[in-house]
Amino acid sequence: MAESLLNSDSKTIQVVVGSSAAFFLITATFVIAYRKYWGKETKQPYRKISTGHEIDDIIQDNLKPMKDWLLDSADITVHFDKGILGQGEFSRVLPARLKTNRITCPVAVKMIIESRHDYISHTNFCEEILRLITLHNHSNIIKLLGVILNKDMKYMVLEYASRGDMFAYIKSLSFQRMSKTEDKRLVRLTCDVTLALQYLEEKAIVHRDVAARNVLITEDYVAKLADFGLSRELACHTGEYVKVPWSEGQGPLPLKWMPPEFVTRGIFKIKSDIWSFGVLMWEIATLGATPYGNISSYEFMKILRNGERLERPKGCSKKWFSVMRKCWHAPLQLRPSAKALTGELDDVMTSDEKIFLGTLVRDVDC
CATH class of the missing domain: 3.30.200.20 (Phosphorylase Kinase; domain 1)
Structure with missing residues (x-):
């Protein structure tokens, strides 16, 4: 009887020890993986300042x-x-x-x-x-x-940019009233953004928040990239910004404009801005729709990891969609440079290509 109890206790101890070891192994694996992929982004803790x-x-x-x-x-x-x-x-x-x-x-x-x-x-x-x-x-x-x-x-x-930001500007437009003049103007404004991105490339600076809301339009319709609060040197509203596990110390980030290398590894390079620029082109083609709709951050990351991309907006020209799709290659080296994008948009400007297909109303004084 005593021998039977001893064997039973021994088995119980083996089960407990085995379970504890398995739990420890799983926990250790998670911690190592977290540090490997996201540890670099959490080195600088958030510090509240109580005095000036x-x-x-x-x-x-x-x-x-x-x-x-x-x-x-x-x-x-x-x-x-x-x-x-x-x-x-x-x-x-x-x-x-x-x-x-x-x-x-x-x-x-x-x-x-x-x-x-x-x-x-x-x-x-x-x-x-x-x-x-x-x-x-x-x-x-x-x-x-x-x-x-x-x-x-x-x-x-x-x-001061008297015409406000590009997001508000495109939201004020109407598909039904879109003229050829307005269509070409949107191409020119988009081309202005690529010129700004070219300059950032020369200076080895990433913006990290290229989006319609961060492009300002002057009185004479010149687009200017603004809001460099998230920009970083490579050498060393409304629900668009969300907290993600690796962004501690940085605050909420514009996840739906972020490239897969950031979503999966927490890194940003020069051509990461090119991905975001493609999303900006999509915003223009939809006159201000929300990328990926109202899906959760988890669903968005799952979509990106599966290689899915934003679909061609209804009424968007094949040429415009082709340019934005080039911005969304997963390997960074396959994405076009800002200079190449300027060239492609210049071609659209000088041709009869339009952003919006269908019937355009006659030119009006916009």
Whole structure:
């Protein structure tokens, strides 16, 4: 009897030990896999700032390249009563007026949202200023006019684009009323974005948020790439932005515009922006539809891993869809360069190709 109990206890111990070992093995495997694919993206933890001292330290650390861009706060009048031009996770943009001895003009002022006084938002604020200083010479990138870095007033003063962002612009259009003039204008605006992307390639900078909402349109219909809050140097609204496991410390990201190399491995390269540009072309062809509809983040990642792509929009020309499809090759080396995209869109401009098929109304003064 005693021997039987002993054998029973021994078997029980073996089962418990075996189960514990299996659990440990599974847990260890998960941790190793997580660190392998996403560990690099979580090195910088999110840090809440309780005082203004660390914020000032961030500014001081980056002050040298900003010195030539400093403005006097007396030169800026912010129109708080005229509504918000745009708002993101960390900041908002308001209309304002710049008046100095040399210039008087309407401007846009970008400021950090009061509730987001944290390490990440202020670091991103400084990084965006530095990116815009680096890129200020290009006519298709929104111009930085100056910065105000007073203790209680930290503003990024930007060129004002009177026609707003491309997303709002295309949403205001109508398939039924689309003219040939408007169709060609959309091709030209899209071509402007490729010129901006060419310049980013030359500077070895990725934008990471190429989308219609981040393209601004001036009074004379020139498209300018804006919002460099997510941009990173390679050398070292509304539901579009979501939290993903590897984005801790970065805040929500525009997942449905993100390429598979980011979704699966958390990395971004120059041609990652080309993928996002293809999604922007799809936005234009649908006059502002939501990519992939209202699916969840999990469903989106599953679709991408299965090699599925956005379908050709109803009424979209074969040529336009062919160009955007080239942007969605999974291997980065197969995606076209920004320069190649400019050439293809130039061909569309000089031919009778249209974005939108079907009957276009006669040209009107748009």
